Amino acid sequence: MPGIRSTIPTARTDDRPAASEFTELSKMIRDRGLLARRYGYYWTKLVAAPVLLGGLVVLFIFVGNTWWQLFTAVGFAILFTQIAFLGHDAAHRQIFVSGRWNDWISLVLGDLLVGMSYGWWQHKHTRHHANPNKEGADPDIDLPVLSLTHDQVQQRRGPLTQWLLAHQGVFFFPILLLEGLSLHASSVRRVSMRAHVDRRPAEIAFLVLRLGGYLTLVFLVLSPGIAAVFLAVQLGLFGFYMGVSFAPNHKGMPLVPRNMRLDFLRRQVMMSRNIRGGRFVDVLMGGLNYQIEHHLFPSMPRPELRRAAPLIEEFCRAHGVPYTQTTLFASYAIVVRYINRVGLGERDVFACPLVEARQSI
Known part of the structure; x- marks a missing residue:
C-alpha cells in the first residue's frame, strides 16, 4: 500500500462531495441493518467470559504447584486477550444502546477481569480513531x-541508539513480550494521576482486586520460582497476542x-488495513481484522463487520478510494519491512498517489 510523504504543503480535500460520499455509504450500511x-x-460472550x-x-x-501450570498460563493469556477484545467492543458502544451499560461492561471486563484501565484505554484509543496514523495526533x-x-529517528541520537534503530524490525516481535506488563503499568499510572478519569474509584477498586487478587492466588498456589515463570509466560504471551492483533492494522500504512x-472516509480507509483469513482469523483477532469497517463504523457489532466488508470494499473501489487487505503473515512482513526502513533513515518510505497528484497542481 503506498504511503504519504512526511514533508508536503498543506493539502485539503473538497469536503462537500467527500461528506456526501460517506453519507451515502452510511445510509447503505444502515439500510442493510448492519x-x-x-x-x-454478545450476551453469550458476556456470560461465557466469567x-x-x-x-x-x-x-x-x-x-497445584507443578510446572504443568505453564499450560494454564497459556490459557490465561489467550482468555484475557479475548476478554479484552470483548471490552473493546463494549467501549465502542457495539453491545448495548445505553452508553452507561457499555461503560460499566467495559469497566468490569477491562479493569476487573483483565487488569487494564478502561479510562486509560479510552483516552488513548479515542485519539487514535480520530486521527489514525497522523503525526503528532495518533498516540x-x-x-x-x-x-x-522519520522525525522520531532524527530525534534519537547516539551510536547504540542508531544501531538499534537500524535493526528495530528484528526486535519488534520480542518487544511485544513486554507489552502485557506495560499495559498493566500504564493502567495503574493513569488512574493514579491527577488527570480526569471517569469513575476513578471504581477503576481503582477493580484494578486492586484484579491485580492484587491474581498475584495473591498465584503465589499461594505456586512456589516462588514456578510462580515467577508462570507470570512471565502469562504476561509475555498476553502482551504478544495483543500486539500481533493490533499491529497489522495500521503499521506500515x-x-x-x-x-x-x-x-x-479517506482518513479512515486509506490509513487502515484489513486482514483476510476467514472465520478463524475473525475469532483469533476479535474482529480487528476488519479494521477499515471498524474505523468507519466503530459502533458496528463485531459479527456484522464480515457482512459489511464486501459492501464497503465495492463502494471504495467505485469512488476511487484505496482499500487495502492482505493475509496475516504478509501484513507482519510489511510491518517489519516498514519499521526497518524507517529505522535506516529513509524519509519517503512510500510514495502516495494522492499526495503526488496534489503536489503536481
Missing part, C-alpha cells in the same frame, strides 16, 4: 521503544503529516 444491536451474540475464567481458576488451583505511532516516523486534512 448497525443493529446483536444481543444474543464462566470460562472461573473454570480456569479452578483448574489452576486443582493442578499509536508515538512509541517509547520504536521509531515509526500511510502517515498523515500534521498539516494535512483529509475527509473522514
